[in-house]
Amino acid sequence: MKLLGHILLGLVLGYAALAALLFFFQSRFVYYPEMGRGDSATPALLQLPFEELRIATADGETLHGWFVPAREARATALFLHGNAGSIVHRLDWLPMFQRMRLSVLLVDYRGFGRSTGSPSEAGTHADADAAWRHLTETRGLAAASIVIFGESLGGAVAARLAARVAPAALVLHSAFTSAPDLAADLYPFLPARLLTRFDYDTLGAVRRLRCPLLVAHSPRDETIPVAHGRRLYEAAAVPKQWLELAGGHNDGFIFMRPEWVRAFADFLDAALGPGRV
Numbered sequence: 001m002k003l004l005g006h007i008l009l010g011l012v013l014g015y016a017a018l019a020a021l022l023f024f025f026q027s028r029f030v031y032y033p034e035m036g037r038g039d040s041a042t043p044a045l046l047q048l049p050f051e052e053l054r055i056a057t058a059d060g061e062t063l064h065g066w067f068v069p070a071r072e073a074r075a076t077a078l079f080l081h082g083n084a085g086s087i088v089h090r091l092d093w094l095p096m097f098q099r100m101r102l103s104v105l106l107v108d109y110r111g112f113g114r115s116t117g118s119p120s121e122a123g124t125h126a127d128a129d130a131a132w133r134h135l136t137e138t139r140g141l142a143a144a145s146i147v148i149f150g151e152s153l154g155g156a157v158a159a160r161l162a163a164r165v166a167p168a169a170l171v172l173h174s175a176f177t178s179a180p181d182l183a184a185d186l187y188p189f190l191p192a193r194l195l196t197r198f199d200y201d202t203l204g205a206v207r208r209l210r211c212p213l214l215v216a217h218s219p220r221d222e223t224i225p226v227a228h229g230r231r232l233y234e235a236a237a238v239p240k241q242w243l244e245l246a247g248g249h250n251d252g253f254i255f256m257r258p259e260w261v262r263a264f265a266d267f268l269d270a271a272l273g274p275g276r277v
Contacts, residue, residue, distance in 0.1 A: 030198060033112040036088065058130065061117040061126075063107045082153050082174075105131060110126075124157045132165055144167070150173065151175075155175025169211050169212045207235050220247060239271075243263045
């Protein structure tokens with residue numbers, strides 16, 4: 001009995017230690033800015049012209065970004081990436097945007113890539129606001145000519161921004177409903193909702209949308225279950241489109257199959273007017 005008691009005590013202490021680790025150090029489980037930090041590719045690798053940017057945030061950080069113009073552009077995409085890597089690792093998206101005559105602004109959140117600062121939830125939202133101001137104020141683009149595109153965690157950032165500024169359209173690629181919802185799915189053996197200090201309420205933002213919405217998700221996504229995408233799609237009370245992808249979270253992207261690209265193009269045509277080439 002004494003041995004059993006020691007075993008149970010060890011299990012309880014181990015469980016408590018794991019819960020404490022996730023609570024106090026959870027930002028390290030949310031953001032991975034160090035991934036591929038030494039990589040230095042640019043759109044020039046694809047022989048695309050681009051402007052290298054430094055964008056100031058309202059709270060004093062400086063974001064690194066690229067503006068990649070499209071020939072005879074009919075609109076501009078604001079691309080908000082996921083929680084790992086940097087804009088250097090999103091070059092594969094550019095040929096598709098070029099084909100659809102969408103210029104693109106890609107920015108790294110604070111602490112990612114060559115941007116200053118450290119990542120945080122409030123910081124990612126402030127960074128998206130700064131990118132939006134760059135497009136609408138510095139470049140003078142109309143909100144109705146901007147498509148906001150959010151990938152994974154970037155979907156939460158994109159949805160919140162889109163609910164506030166009313167762009168031409170919003171695209172959510174492999175997004176989750178909220179940080180507590182996702183934590184509960186990833187750590188079912190812990191009281192994850194109670195431990196989570198992040199909000200990232202994508203679902204609440206989607207319910208406030210006033211622009212068309214495309215939700216793209218794979219049933220085989222091993223990181224963010226497809227049920228999250230379905231709930232986002234069903235919650236929207238605006239013109240919307242569902243695009244079912246294939247593959248896992250890190251290998252099922254819209255640009256990878258012609259039929260997915262066509263579905264994306266159809267969505268853009270409905271939101272912006274015909275313009276494919």
